[in-house]
Amino acid sequence: MPWSETSVMDNWMAFIAACERGEEPISHLCARYGISRRCGSKWLERYRDAGLFGLMERSRARHTQALATTPEIAAAVVALRERRPTWGPKKLLARLRADQLETSWPAASTVGDLLRRAGLSKARPLRRAGPLAAALVLDPWAANGSWSADFKGWFRTGDGVRCEPLTVTDGYSRYILCCEAVPRVTFAAIQPVLTRVFWAYGLPGALRTDNGNPFARRDGLGGLSQLSVWLLKLDVWPDRIAPRRPDMNGRHERMHRVLREDTASPPAASMLLQQRRFDDWRVDYNTYRPHEALGQRCPARLYAASERRYPEVIAAWSYPADHHVRKVVGDGHIIWRDRPVYLSAALRGETVGLARRDDGDWAVRFRGFDLAIVADAGGALKPLRLSRTPRLG
Numbered sequence: 001m002p003w004s005e006t007s008v009m010d011n012w013m014a015f016i017a018a019c020e021r022g023e024e025p026i027s028h029l030c031a032r033y034g035i036s037r038r039c040g041s042k043w044l045e046r047y048r049d050a051g052l053f054g055l056m057e058r059s060r061a062r063h064t065q066a067l068a069t070t071p072e073i074a075a076a077v078v079a080l081r082e083r084r085p086t087w088g089p090k091k092l093l094a095r096l097r098a099d100q101l102e103t104s105w106p107a108a109s110t111v112g113d114l115l116r117r118a119g120l121s122k123a124r125p126l127r128r129a130g131p132l133a134a135a136l137v138l139d140p141w142a143a144n145g146s147w148s149a150d151f152k153g154w155f156r157t158g159d160g161v162r163c164e165p166l167t168v169t170d171g172y173s174r175y176i177l178c179c180e181a182v183p184r185v186t187f188a189a190i191q192p193v194l195t196r197v198f199w200a201y202g203l204p205g206a207l208r209t210d211n212g213n214p215f216a217r218r219d220g221l222g223g224l225s226q227l228s229v230w231l232l233k234l235d236v237w238p239d240r241i242a243p244r245r246p247d248m249n250g251r252h253e254r255m256h257r258v259l260r261e262d263t264a265s266p267p268a269a270s271m272l273l274q275q276r277r278f279d280d281w282r283v284d285y286n287t288y289r290p291h292e293a294l295g296q297r298c299p300a301r302l303y304a305a306s307e308r309r310y311p312e313v314i315a316a317w318s319y320p321a322d323h324h325v326r327k328v329v330g331d332g333h334i335i336w337r338d339r340p341v342y343l344s345a346a347l348r349g350e351t352v353g354l355a356r357r358d359d360g361d362w363a364v365r366f367r368g369f370d371l372a373i374v375a376d377a378g379g380a381l382k383p384l385r386l387s388r389t390p391r392l393g
Contacts, residue, residue: 015040016047069106069114076100077111081120086261089115091289094296140205144306146171146239147204148252149194149215151185152259158269165278166190167259168197169252171208174294175303176285177201179259179278181271187214187226195310198234202306206237208249216240217346221364221371221383224346232367233314251293258285317367323353324362336362336374341381343371 015033019026019040030040080092087095089111097105106114115121140146147170154164164185168178178197182189209215215238216223228238241248263281268274286303290296319325326334332345334352343352347366354362354374362374364381373382 012043016044019044069110073103073106074114077114078118078120081115081118085120086258087289088112090292090296094290095288098290140170140172143170143172143175143303144202144204144308146206146208147177148208148249150210150249150252150256151182152256155264155267157267157271157274159271161271163267163271163274165259166193167252167256168194169255170204170299170303171251173299173302174251174255174291175299176255176282179282181275181278185213187230190214191227191230198310200305203234203236203308203310204306206239207231208239208241208252210246210249211240211243217344219344221344221347222369222385224344224371226346229346229350229366232369234311235368255285317351319351319353319365320355323355323365325351325353327351337379339379341374341379343381 011033015029015035018024018029023029024032026040026044027037030037033040076096077092080096081087084092084095089108093105093108093111096103112121147168149166149168152165152167154162157163163181165179165181167176169176177200178193180193182193211218211223214225214227216228217225222228223240231238246253259281263274263277268277285299287298287300290298294302326336328334328343328347328350330340330348331342332348333340333342335341336354343364350366352371353365355365357363357373360376362376363370364372364374370384372384374380375382
C-alpha cells in the first residue's frame with residue numbers, strides 16, 4: 001500500500017534505516033513499503049546527500065525564468081491584437097514573425113496566456129463538429145480549378161440602405177476575387193460583376209454555389225438558371241452543393257464570418273463607405289492576413305490569374321452529325337416528333353442536340369452537358385442531374 005499522508009516521515013525514516021542496515025535488497029524493501037524502485041532510490045540519495053533535511057518536500061517551481069516573455073515582445077503582441085481583435089495566437093505570431101524575422105517569438109500557448117492576462121481573450125464555447133463533407137466535394141489542386149460564389153446575407157448601412165455583397169473566392173488559395181454590393185439578387189444584377197471578375201482573373205474550371213437564386217432554379221432541367229446556362233456557354237462547370245449543406249462550401253462560409261466581423265459590425269454610414277470598407281478589407285485579407293490552412297501564408301502568395309481568358313465573343317457550338325438539333329423556343333420547349341417537349345425557360349433561344357442512346361431512348365444535350373432523356377416510346381422526359389459528357393465539338 002502507498003504510504004499514508006499522516007505517517008509519511010515515519011515511513012521514510014523506517015525505509016532509510018532498513019536500507020542502511022542492508023536487511024534486504026532495495027527492490028524488496030521498496031515492494032514492502034509500497035513505493036517504486038525509482039522513488040526509493042531518489043529518497044535514499046537525498047538522505048545520503050543532505051541527511052534528514054534532504055527528506056523535506058521541495059518546491060517544484062522553476063529556479064530560472066530564461067524563457068520569460070520580454071516587455072517588448074508582450075507589447076508587440078498586445079498592440080497587434082488590439083488592431084486585430086479577431087486574430088488568435090497562431091495568426092498573430094505568423095504576422096509578427098513575417099514582419100520581424102530577427103526576433104525570437106514565444107510559442108502560441110505563451111501568447112494565449114499573455115492575451116488572457118491582458119484581458120484580450122476569453123474562452124470560446126466548444127462547437128460540435130457537423131457531418132464531414134470532404135468526401136462529397138473535390139478540393140481544387142491548383143488555383144482557378146474551382147471558385148466559390150455566394151451572397152453574404154443582407155444588412156442595412158447606417159442610412160438604411162439595403163446592402164447585399166456578392167463574394168467570389170478561389171477555392172485553392174482562398175484569394176478573394178470579388179466583394180461587391182449588388183442592388184438585387186438577380187442574374188441581370190450580378191452578370192456585370194462576374195464579367196468584370198472574369199476579365200480581370202480569367203475563367204475557372206468550376207463555380208461552386210448553393211441552389212438559390214440566381215445560381216439555380218427548381219423548375220426546369222438540372223436546376224438550370226440563366227446564370228448557369230451562361231456559365232455552361234463559357235465552359236465553366238456550375239458546381240452546386242447539396243441542398244441545406246453549407247458545410248460543402250465551408251471555406252467560403254468561414255470567410256463570410258470574417259467579413260461580417262471586420263466590415264459590418266457595425267455597418268458603415270452609407271453604401272459608398274461600406275463598399276470602401278469591402279475594397280480595403282479584400283486587399284488586407286489577400287495580402288496581410290495569414291491563413292493556418294495555407295501554412296500561415298497569405299492568399300496572394302498562392303494565387304495567379306487563370307490562363308483561360310474571358311472570350312469577347314462566345315463561339316457557337318457545333319453538334320456532331322448524328323445529333324438532331326432543335327432550338328428552344330416559347331416558354332422553354334422544343335418540338336420533337338411534332339409535339340412540344342418542355343426543357344427550361346433558361347434555355348430560350350439556345351440550341352440543343354438529341355442523340356440516340358444504346359437503349360433506344362434519346363439523350364438531350366446542351367453543348368457538352370447531358371440534361372435529360374426522352375423516351376423513344378411516348379416521348380416522356382426524364383430529367384438528369386447535370387453532368388458533363390465527352391467533348392462533342
